Amino acid sequence: MSAQVINGKEIVSEYRAQIKEQVATLQSKGVQPGLAVVIVGDDPASHVYVRNKAKACEEAGMYSEVHKLPENTPEQELIELIEKLNQSAKVHGILVQSPLPKHISEERVVEAIAPGKDVDCFHPVNVGNLMIGKEGPLPCTPAGVIEILKKIGADIAGKHAVVIGRSNIVGKPMAMLLLREHATVTVCHSRTKNMEEITRQADILVAAVGKAKMIKSHHVKPGAIVIDVGINRLDTGKLAGDVDFDDVLDTASYITPVPGCVGPMTITMLLRNTLEAAERAAGVRVTV
Ligand code: NDP
Numbered sequence: 001m002s003a004q005v006i007n008g009k010e011i012v013s014e015y016r017a018q019i020k021e022q023v024a025t026l027q028s029k030g031v032q033p034g035l036a037v038v039i040v041g042d043d044p045a046s047h048v049y050v051r052n053k054a055k056a057c058e059e060a061g062m063y064s065e066v067h068k069l070p071e072n073t074p075e076q077e078l079i080e081l082i083e084k085l086n087q088s089a090k091v092h093g094i095l096v097q098s099p100l101p102k103h104i105s106e107e108r109v110v111e112a113i114a115p116g117k118d119v120d121c122f123h124p125v126n127v128g129n130l131m132i133g134k135e136g137p138l139p140c141t142p143a144g145v146i147e148i149l150k151k152i153g154a155d156i157a158g159k160h161a162v163v164i165g166r167s168n169i170v171g172k173p174m175a176m177l178l179l180r181e182h183a184t185v186t187v188c189h190s191r192t193k194n195m196e197e198i199t200r201q202a203d204i205l206v207a208a209v210g211k212a213k214m215i216k217s218h219h220v221k222p223g224a225i226v227i228d229v230g231i232n233r234l235d236t237g238k239l240a241g242d243v244d245f246d247d248v249l250d251t252a253s254y255i256t257p258v259p260g261c262v263g264p265m266t267i268t269m270l271l272r273n274t275l276e277a278a279e280r281a282a283g284v285r286v287t288v
Helices: 008-028 044-059 075-087 106-112 124-132 142-151 171-180 194-201 262-280
Strands: 034-040 063-069 095-096 158-163 182-189 204-207 225-228
Touching: 008 044, 008 142, 034 075, 034 182, 044 063, 044 262, 063 075, 063 095, 063 194, 075 095, 095 262, 106 194, 124 171, 124 204, 142 225, 142 262, 158 171, 158 194, 171 182, 171 204, 182 194
Parallel strands: 034 063, 034 095, 158 182, 158 204, 204 225
Antiparallel strands: none
């Protein structure tokens, strides 16, 4: 039987409508959530991401500002801008689009962002809070995956979840959030031996590898939920996930399409984090 293709568009539009209402409620109490996005250089894909993020913010009724800096911007100048944004009352969330030019240290830049405004959840303080289960922003892509799983009614507790990839942005925090939902979690990476034996045990399989169509039906247990985080540009110019969608379709029970599911859900979680950062800054709660 063919897997159910998860309707990312519907999930995202429902979620964003809810955020828009909460933003309006917060605004009626005198607070408009605001996001500042900073981009350095001319990478075309990064400019598209930044535009999409700013547009999503505005559509949700949030304030947004975009700072475009030239490729040769000195690190100190970028850090000074972040320090200004840390002080700005209009800005509750700060996002610095990666990748940064080679002469700038991502680590120093991330650490310059006030933890309360770190809506990507990259600051070591927030990463630490995530580890110990303290309240704070959740990393956008993994949080989006958890929301997708909840939306389809997946029962995560006690299930074996296998995450392929261990990056700081996706794989590691994904494993942590699945653990928080009481899954039994295994993380695979480039040194994993006999990966197929492990992925075939997964009730929930999350692919975050960055290799187009690498995950085939023989990696998947019949009936598994398959979540594809990957975004890879093919030579044809088309986008493909890390999962070979057509090959896996008849094996999985649910599968996410690429594009159109985890990507837009990631931006939705960015909106949620900005809204919650504004709530925390103002000491007012409109979300539940
Ligand atoms: P990274 O390149 O940072 O990490 C890739 C991970 O995959 C590494 O842990 C690596 O292992 C592992 N890996 C690589 N090759 C293999 C292999 N053959 N077998 C098993 N594991 C392997 O990528 P990211 O985590 O940043 O991103 C992953 C994918 O998700 C990309 O396609 C990216 O574009 C996409 N992405 C999508 C987002 C969205 O919004 N939908 C957001 C962020 C990323 P090792 O650590 O050993 O090197």
